[in-house]
Amino acid sequence: MKKSIITFIQLNILILSVLFTLFSCKNKPSKEIVQSPEKQLDFSKGFQLLESNCFACHSPKTTLENRIAPPMAAIKEYYITEGVTQEQFTQNLLNFIENPNEENSKIPSAIERFGVMPKMNFSPKQVKQIADYIYNSKLEEPDWYENHFHHEKYIHLENLKNEDISYKDLGLKYAMNTKSVLGKNLIVAIKNKGTEEAVAFCNTRAFNIVDSAGVALNTKIKRVSDFPRNAANNANSTELSYILNGKKTIENGGKMKPLVQEINEKMVGYYPILTNNMCMQCHGTPNTQVLPATLTKIKQLYPTDKATGYGENELRGIWVIEMDKK
Ligand code: HEC
Ligand code: HEC
Structure with a gap:
């Protein structure tokens, strides 16, 4: 009973925030969340880390038969279920990346299909940046990848104009x-x-x-x-x-x-x-x-x-x- 009340409240908050976003953003074409420059940089860093270290295997683009690991959007669904905070997600990601094994796995079927992920070395700070990006971006949207690149390019072009x-x-x-x-x-x-x-x-x-x-x-x-x-x-x-x-x-x-x-x-x-x-x-x-x-x-x-x-x-x-x- 208690649980269903919470879910009801959460649903309302969700609907309210969706409505709020719809109406408040009327005049803003940009879909990105407005962040401080420092956070923005961390967010970019998270994408770059994913792009150069994770997408070789967790590509958002490879077809089903060419997959050597689950796409990151699918992993996100398993890791960020209802009520999981960014801190909890970051900790779970840290645990698995520092020690990829069955015990720390949340997706045993992926290990069965692809074999355990190889161990790689990342600092906790880097994993945090990766987690920040996964948690706050819209990996599940079909065109987030293209959108992100547009956004990144825009940031870089802006910088270029200022200083050669x-x-x-x-x-x-x-x-x-x-x-x-x-x-x-x-x-x-x-x-x-x-x-x-x-x-x-x-x-x-x-x-x-x-x-x-x-x-x-x-x-x-x-x-x-x-x-x-x-x-x-x-x-x-x-x-x-x-x-x-x-x-x-x-x-x-x-x-x-x-x-x-x-x-x-x-x-x-x-x-x-x-x-x-x-x-x-x-x-x-x-x-x-x-x-x-x-x-x-x-x-x-x-x-x-x-x-x-x-x-x-x-x-x-x-x-x-x-x-x-x-
Ligand atoms: C060499 C290929 C490869 C690279 C590179 C790679 N992974 Fe994986 N990853 C896998 C495979 C294979 C699986 C599925 C088997 C498993 O779960 O261990 C996996 C599974 C995962 C899972 C789910 C684990 C579970 O079972 O709960 C997470 C989270 C993950 N990867 C994160 C990352 C992140 C973040 C990066 C980049 C820093 C990364 N991976 C880079 C191969 C890779
Ligand atoms: C699968 C084996 C393998 C791994 C893993 C590997 N290398 Fe190499 N590396 C080679 C081979 C083979 C060559 C020679 C390539 C050539 O003929 O140009 C090479 C060449 C190089 C060279 C060019 C200079 C030279 O010695 O000829 C650098 C620099 C280098 N590796 C750095 C790295 C770094 C840094 C890493 C880890 C991030 C790494 N390699 C991982 C096999 C490997």
């Missing part, structure tokens, strides 16, 4: 876009074919993805390292000095900063590439983290490989972005 984007930010944007495409493809390859076969994927596809990203953006993009797996990715002397300085900074507890230099009439940007937990299966300690079967595959494709033995949060290499002068 610097070479440093432009290069960063190119590097991050390429990283996102590369990362998505890598994660999907690991999930579908296993680590060993994903090595072959990196061998044949990584270069093409990086290269075609550059062509599409009218820039030259490469990844280089002081200890390269592929000898073609060996850092030259300028790149090497940026890498060595960066390593010193990190050793002394500092944060490595991007650098832009003018070389031969071009603006060249350098950006650090740090390792995370996911990289260890191919760049970590041989035999324990990089399993023997993976090692064999690596040695076969890269006889001169120098890129194992890394720990987490170490400098694996750098992005080098060569831009035309404006």
